[in-house]
Amino acid sequence: MRTQEQRQWAVQSSKVAMRTKNPIRMIVDKLDMNSVSKDKPLISLSIGDPTVFGNMDTDHSVSQSIARAVDTRRSNGYAHSCGFPHARKAVADKYSLSNHKLNENDVILASGASGALDIVIGAIADEHDNILVPTPGFSLYETLCGNKGIECRFYRLDSEKDWETDIDHMRSLINERTKAIIVNNPSNPCGSVYSPEHLKEIVAVAEEFCIPIIADEIYADMVFEGVKFTFLAEVTDTVPVISIGGLAKRYLVPGWRLGWVVLYDKLNILKDLREGMARLTTVILGPNTLVQAALPDVIHNTPQEFFDNINKQLSEHAKHTVNRVQKINGLSLSAPKGAMYCMVSIDVERFAEHTGGEIRDDITFAQALLKEESVVVLPGQCFRSPNYFRIVFCPSIEKLEEAYDRLESFCNRKLNLNK
Ligand SMILES: Cc1ncc(COP(=O)(O)O)c(C=O)c1O
Incomplete structure (x- = not known):
């Protein structure tokens, strides 16, 4: 005493x-x-x-979806830690590509795209490993790597070329401890949108060094007159792409904190990573269940x-x-x-x-x-x-x-x- x-x-x-x-x-x-x-x-x-x-403001139908989810009183309990299967299936159906058919096991729901990034980064790298990150780039990547002791290696985006990746610089940063390349398209803060040809150049680097890509596509399809958005996974069948998305920006509900990880991984290269990510989801047990319950409605019924x-x-x-x-x-x-x-x-x-x-x-x-x-x-x-x-x-x-x-x-x- x-x-x-x-x-x-x-x-x-x-x-x-x-x-x-x-x-x-x-x-x-x-x-x-x-x-x-x-x-x-x-x-x-x-x-x-x-x-x-x-x-x-968000669409009326989006707010109605959440009101209905509250009224049914059937979504007040815990969900599966990766998210309700029917909500994950809605994401899988929506984000299947002509070269990648997804099912609900390829989707993890998280607390915003931030939560999704946290799960992926936490599962893919250990202390002293490194991840390639764009600069200029969204600062959360550095925050999420930094607190896990993961080194960020910053590859240059070229202001003279509409902020395309400096491919040689990206390649020069890779070493045996590089665990992933983060690509943010469309970009915060640059507002750039990459062409399929440029995405292929990035994929070629990933392919050469056998490094998966984390594609932060939270601004997917938010493009301006005359511009077409291409998902990174559209240009590859062989490099595993871990795509990050969510409701925040596109549906104008950032406070709802609903994001997702989508795995485009035809060759099952990410088998072990899937297990690691699933374990990490058990820490928080997924995002708010009311928003999860509303998700199929939101995804399928928001008017174009x-x-x-x-x-x-x-x-x-x-x-x-x-x-x-x-x-x-x-x-x-x-x-x-x-x-x-x-x-x-x-x-x-x-x-x-x-x-x-x-x-x-x-x-x-x-x-x-x-x-x-x-x-x-x-x-x-x-x-x-x-x-x-x-x-x-x-x-x-x-x-x-x-x-x-x-x-x-x-x-x-x-x-x-x-x-
Ligand atoms: C590039 C990028 N990724 C991820 C996020 C995080 O999104 P969320 O609000 O869904 O966590 C943001 C938010 O500003 C962003 O700009």
Whole structure:
């Protein structure tokens, strides 16, 4: 029995918790959000949630599906840890491709695409293994690998080639501990959509080194006028493709936290991985059962018109963004083809020269824009791409117009072009 003097509390966070780092949080915390201009209402072009701007809402049929699932009172118990078989079958039916027929055993439901990625990454690699990750790229990959002690090896996307993968660079990063290649198409943050030919080039690297591909396809089919989306598994029968998807973006319900893993694996190369992933699902026991119960209805009965309208709206917003931003002094961008984002390049040398070093990188740019114009953008460093910023172009055209007016006058002022 310890004496009163010997007793003391020493509750600390675990090593795993403390090595869990979200780069976006860390960089956004550097921006002083209280420094907003008081005369101008805040416009956020930084939030990757299409529902928060008030101009995009899910289809009525989608909300009705969940209401029905609640009313039947038959989905209140635990599901299979990989998800209700009928809900997994709905995903399997929807995402079967002409060269890959899926069944429910090829699908695992998870808490959002984030949960799906966590299961796959946790099952495919051990501490000190590595996974190839795109840069610029979605920062969660780094978070999920980092807390498991898995090394991220960042392969370059080429801004001069519509953000295609630098294939030679990708190949040069592979070693005997490389366990997977993550490909994000359409891309957050670049808004790029890869052609079948480019996907084949990536597949050829995976084939050469016998490394499976984790295809983050959460923005599947969210493409703009004249652009066709191709699933990675459409271009290969031999390289195993672990596709990640979910309801969040396409159905405009990110808060429902329903994502999935789909395995395109004709040759049964992933037999052992299936077992590992199934074990990991038993930690959480799958996503919310009400959303799972609604899933077949949501997947099969949401009218095509709803998707067409959203794509049309995003396509117009993208066009508008390119028209405005490419004319702004000191900024440049390549036109996004899908998703909800684009990366804008900042001519930092020019800004540094005209501002006496006040604006010298993407963080100082985003900070000054926030302070003087109340416009929030995410610095490129959140995606390991300094000297860029990311725009989310979901807000209404009127909001975007106002934001781009302010962005333009900010750049002109900083580059002394106002007089
Ligand atoms: C590329 C990418 N993958 C995965 C996710 C996570 O999606 P979810 O909200 O379903 O977890 C996001 C969300 O922004 C994303 O942009």
